Amino acid sequence: MTISRVAIIGLGLIGGSIGLAVRENLPDVATTGWDADADVRARATERGLVGTVCDTVADAVAEADLVILCVPVGAMGYAAQAIAPHIRPGTIVSDVGSSKRSVGDALRAALPEAVVIPAHPVAGTEKSGPDAGFPELFRHRWCIVTPPAGAPQDAVDAVSDFWEGLGAKVEIMEPDHHDLVLAVTSHIPHLIAYTIVGTASDLEDVTRGEVIKYSAGGFRDFTRIAASNPTMWRDVFLSNRDAVLEVLGRFTEDLSLLQRAIRNGDGDTLFDLFERTRAIRRSIIEEGQDDARPDFGRKDH
Amino acid sequence: MTISRVAIIGLGLIGGSIGLAVRENLPDVATTGWDADADVRARATERGLVGTVCDTVADAVAEADLVILCVPVGAMGYAAQAIAPHIRPGTIVSDVGSSKRSVGDALRAALPEAVVIPAHPVAGTEKSGPDAGFPELFRHRWCIVTPPAGAPQDAVDAVSDFWEGLGAKVEIMEPDHHDLVLAVTSHIPHLIAYTIVGTASDLEDVTRGEVIKYSAGGFRDFTRIAASNPTMWRDVFLSNRDAVLEVLGRFTEDLSLLQRAIRNGDGDTLFDLFERTRAIRRSIIEEGQDDARPDFGRKDH
Secondary structure, eight states: OOOOEEEEEOOSHHHHHHHHHHHHHOTTSEEEEEOSSHHHHHHHHHHTOSSEEOSSHHHHHTTOSEEEEOSOGGGHHHHHHHHGGGSOTTOEEEEOOSOOHHHHHHHHHHOTTSEEOOEEEOOOOSOOSTTSOOTTTTTTOEEEEOOOTTOOHHHHHHHHHHHHHTTOEEEEOOHHHHHHHHIIIIIHHHHHHHHHHHHHHHOSSSOHHHHHHTGGGTHHHHHHHTTSOHHHHHHHHHHTHHHHHHHHHHHHHHHHHHHHHHHHTOHHHHHHHHHHHHHHHHHHHHTTSSOOSGGGGOOOO | OOOOEEEEEOOSHHHHHHHHHHHHHOTTSEEEEEOSSHHHHHHHHHHTOSSEEOSSHHHHHTTOSEEEEOSOGGGHHHHHHHHTTTSOTTOEEEEOOSOOHHHHHHHHHHOTTSEEOOEEEOOOOSOOSTTSOOTTTTTTOEEEEOOOTTOOHHHHHHHHHHHHHTTOEEEEOOHHHHHHHHIIIIIHHHHHHHHHHHHHHHOSSSOHHHHHHTGGGTHHHHHHHTTSOHHHHHHHHHHTHHHHHHHHHHHHHHHHHHHHHHHTTOHHHHHHHHHHHHHHHHHHHHTTSSOOSGGGGOOOO
């Protein structure tokens, strides 16, 4: 099964980066695209995010072998319904959503004639919109493919090959397991970052100017991910509720233990945890999932 | 009042960076140094972190106009007692600790004949030890000076000028206010980062390998600060207990509200917070306290 025409629905950070990455890495693959927002379509045309930015979703998907829905998780069902009348039977429909059980269910319900192969490229920045994409976004990053039970192997392979063609490393996973792993590695970190940035800006005795001024002490690491797309993240938390609440419960238990250790002056409990977490950082650097330079190679100003 | 001889006690990331920064920016100022660890002294000599690495703390401080204690907050009182018999009356003694009320009290108790002017350069990396320092660490970063009531103005000016000479921007602050501001901007972010990294590594259903593999989804931003020096951070939490527990209480209240919003499917509450936190990120970038490039300019691999 060969993918020669890809339709990208939603031309923000991820959709735009896919289009640019296809042009750079898979020059024989034709791309069409559509976005519900006419301004985004205009900007996508100017930047050349895909080969053809279509005026209607029908035109964008009519000839595609593979349709990739790059919209917030809460809009996936609607996007699927919008393309349903216009795709050919047997078209592969995939997505890039950060939660996979609910999205997979929504896509299969809306698209009974399509071959649904959900996927999640674990890559992004805090930027969003049609100006945010760049072709290297997926390079050396993982893309998790979560085929439903009984999915045809050739379609799974086609989606996997496509992502590898863009420079990603592919992993096949059960949707439920994906949702738990991502709750830990992505969703809860985002929730915590949003919370602490909000807490800091609400304090009466510390001004917002002071928070900003002294953010180099650690706070700024949280603000980056707390600047991510609000719609996307609202939808992620609502759609992956069970796994998020499960991991959040563990986190708050652990935090209570440290709170008590601080109150009681129990330095050993603090030290033991702080020593242990260093090893994980080391492994992430060794795996090539981050940069070891001080401050990630940030400039001084 | 002119500083011409500076003694640096403790030759890790901060002490070593001060020594290197003096050589680069204030070539007329002589530096001596000492560390309680003989291996650190040997490595400091090899790297030339200060002009003279002394064999005894007495030699290091005997001629100094300014002694800077660069040891973990919990060791400040001991370091002060160690230098007390060897400094000249009127010597300025400063430090670099991340909490200022308790450190200021400890230094003044141990050094009645010295002029104590505590300070806190808000700069650092997750690295520690005599190999970690570099001369640009303080450039364009804030250094908060917290003179006790009645401190002589010429000594405050001398410490401020010294830090400005190393490229830092200086702010004068009350010690208690410093401790609250830093609890928000630095101590709580570190505590949360340590906690979530610990939580993630303790889950039964998600392997540590998976956590590491998919850390690019947000988790890795936390691991950087959770790799910081465990002794230093244990001491920070114990010495700044009241402010840390105060801010932590606010944070857990705010987190509970979001937890309930997720449980109830209340997307508006989530969206409103996520939208608000973006503005803070924008201000940090505008203030030059971080780098706006995607992923802070991290390399792909």
